[in-house]
């Protein structure tokens with residue numbers, strides 16, 4: 030087949046990859062019926078080979094009926110690459126900014142700034158204060174919270190460790206005998222012999238993050254204090270003030286017996302704590318033995334909500350919404366786990382990482398984004414009754430993300446497989462059906478794939494365990510051919526990673542790109558994906574390499590049966606567990622797939638058990654209960670190997686491209702390197718690309734672009 034040229038592929042990549050992705054968006058009330066929308070975006074810059082960050086501001090007015098009036102785009106884009114965290118104060122009059130700057134010597138410094146509407150009014154060099162290590166800005170631990178009196182800021186940073194010195198450091202010898210007291214007072218504590226103690230961190234994308242502690246900056250004094258009374262062996266994150274500023278509430282993850290990778294893992298043992306700052310007493314709010322996260326107070330401070338799910342089993346699960354009544358300390362599960370949604374009760378359960386801090390419509394209703402089958406949707410939850418109302422369900426946009434709410438003005442971001450992110454506002458009706466929202470765009474999507482059409486098909490597995498659980502596949506087709514039968518197109522079958530994640534009908538860069546270049550794409554949400562009920566998730570562990578493989582194959586065959594695809598030109602792609610699946614497909618269906626492209630694939634679970642930051646994934650997905658003591662028997666090793674792609678290596682024929690991140694801690698590169706070598710030793714065509722300074726996602730701008738071009742040339746060479 031004559032595929033579009035490499036030059037065409039480069040052009041299409043430049044266009045589609047230019048779509049900015051939303052990092053954050055907030056509403057500020059700036060007048061009686063006037064609101065400003067501040068949004069920060071991330072956009073690939075291929076020339077500078079970096080992701081640039083910039084801010085946009087829009088003005089929204091409400092008319093006399095409280096409906097959306099004008100939407101004004103003053104066209105103010107400001108690049109802001111040094112900002113790490115931004116938080117407006119409760120009054121909206123002040124803005125706190127955590128900024129990272131390199132000084133003249135090239136050393137990184139972190140500043141906490143406070144701006145009013147005229148200028149910067151506070152500027153604290155946190156690094157120079159030397160009260161703690163780096164401030165955390167990540168999505169797991171990070172926080173930046175104003176006290177209600179707007180005189181203090183709360184954040185988390187690496188705990189300061191005693192300086193480790195050598196027993197043979199001459200500068201420490203002599204002198205101190207004469208003045209042990211004065212010397213000791215003069216210096217920070219020092220520890221001899223600890224220079225090379227292994228300090229385990231929280232793994233992939235959290236390297237160097239070992240022991241975060243809460244820090245309080247007093248804006249009047251410019252001083253930072255680390256509260257006393259913190260629980261031992263707990264990593265603190267997501268800290269918030271109690272409503273009267275008398276204490277802090279935070280999520281604490283257990284460090285012992287050792288840390289497991291935290292990112293993308295919502296099953297790490299943790300608790301919600303309340304530390305009273307004056308008495309320095311710390312109490313646990315949540316029940317023990319769970320995985321909890323994202324504490325948020327109601328506007329009237331009467332209730333605290335947080336998310337809870339089991340700390341055993343799959344890394345992503347259906348969660349519970351917990352309400353904790355602050356005065357009575359009564360705790361209630363207000364939204365429970367959903368095992369099997371039904372036509373009558375379609376709500377599939379909660380799949381939420383963190384609440385937005387401003388997620389309250391009123392003191393009884395919160396707004397949340399959650400996976401709802403193959404869509405990301407916004408729901409309203411009545412936290413007294415547990416009633417769930419779906420606020421977004423339109424046919425044109427499959428992915429909606431809740432951003433902010435002020436009074437009844439809601440700010441959201443929406444996209445689809447053919448439209449990049451678009452900010453929208455709407456007014457939630459005071460009466461009647463709150464889902465009747467008249468959404469108004471603040472701007473047009475920057476990328477619209479007008480020659481691509483997308484759809485979702487539902488499939489039922491054949492007879493086997495878990496066969497009463499359906500699954501879905503998102504299909505992208507070039508519009509030009511959608512109706513015609515004469516020209517059969519090549520197909521790429523895509524498997525997501527996790528395995529407990531999901532393809533949502535939002536902007537999908539790579540599938541959209543390949544569809545633009547003439548491929549039909551099938552993105553498979555196989556059984557075990559989130560958003561379909563807990564029973565679907567639980568149906569996969571112990572059956573990886575069979576159920577997920579069969580579902581991917583069923584999806585591929587269902588697309589072929591639609592008649593648009595040339596069954597002799599089918600490729601398979603996927604990263605991580607998606608790489609586990611794509612290498613399984615070419616091993617189990619060696620004549621069906623004519624090419625394979627995979628990123629950081631899991632190829633041998635037995636080998637992975639003792640490398641990488643998530644040994645528990647290996648045992649869980651192989652159908653075994655994880656135990657920190659990990660004492661695998663020969664039978665357990667056999668079981669892990671037998672459900673792995675490496676067990677099928679002798680059958681593989683398909684030319685296979687592997688793309689690995691040299692810094693990947695989630696799935697170490699050896700998994701891909703060994704598979705590559707096994708193919709070479711068997712004369713199977715294979716190519717391995719190793720991207721330095723890239724981790725599990727391989728998302729550095731230059732590496733990502735190079736991956737795409739190599740994927741394109743590999744597939745077009747072999748289909």
Ligand SMILES: CSCC[C@H](NC=O)C(=O)N[C@@H](C)C(=O)N[C@@H](CO)C(=O)O
Pocket residue numbers: 292293294344345525526527528529530604605606607631643646695696725726
């Ligand atoms: C977002 S689900 C990831 C779940 C899992 N977490 C811990 O086990 C995980 O990281 N799995 C990897 C093997 C994987 O498949 N990662 C996915 C999703 O991040 C990927 O595409 O990289």
